[in-house]
């Protein structure tokens with residue numbers, strides 16, 4: 216458990232991997248003295264994580280009053296069922312995607328609990344149901360998998376959508392964040408620079424994909440082999456989903472054409 220500001224602590228889940236970095240960050244939010252905390256992204260359903268989380272809550276002399284998930288991916292929401300044991304409600308943008316009964320969140324909702332106010336920003340792209348949560352009292356934004364503490368995020372096609380992702384990055388840039396608290400990795404203290412870097416990275420990838428198709432690549436897998444040559448091969452399946460998301464956007468933009476399927480693999484060329 217680590218304190219980030221006057222109302223926020225983070226508990227790191229023991230699920231490290233190339234995609235989850237050091238593990239999932241589970242956030243506890245609450246004004247000290249209220250005896251209440253909101254849990255954001257309970258994380259993976261691992262006993263050691265639950266014990267650490269419950270110890271952190273007890274250490275604040277508090278009880279959990281609500282659970283919110285940024286999106287339904289298992290590394291963020293698998294443990295949503297703990298809310299039932301705690302006797303509280305889970306809130307998610309798309310309740311049907313969470314494995315337990317949940318209340319729906321809507322864009323611009325304000326969740327006022329435990330002496331803090333969380334403003335809901337629907338930020339589709341990484342996944343269709345993704346939300347960021349802006350803490351009114353501090354200006355920090357909990358970014359889930361929209362922006363990570365290190366490196367870049369995956370746009371998990373087909374649920375993920377590149378055009379939506381870029382729009383959601385611009386929205387994050389405009390929300391006046393004082394810091395970004397990601398779902399994985401360390402805090403980002405330079406929100407404007409971070410988001411600008413993410414937008415530039417996506418623009419660069421798009422041009423690299425055009426170059427790869429121009430050089431004769433046709434399938435997403437071929438593009439990944441060329442464009443992600445310097446990246447850990449363990450990340451290539453995730454990279455292929457992002458590339459596929461880029462290709463869908465480029466088709467919509469009229470720069471690339473889908474030319475059918477060979478051996479079960481979709482093929483693309485520049486227009």
Ligand SMILES: [Zn+2]
Nearest residue numbers: 286288341360
């Ligand atoms: Zn995710």
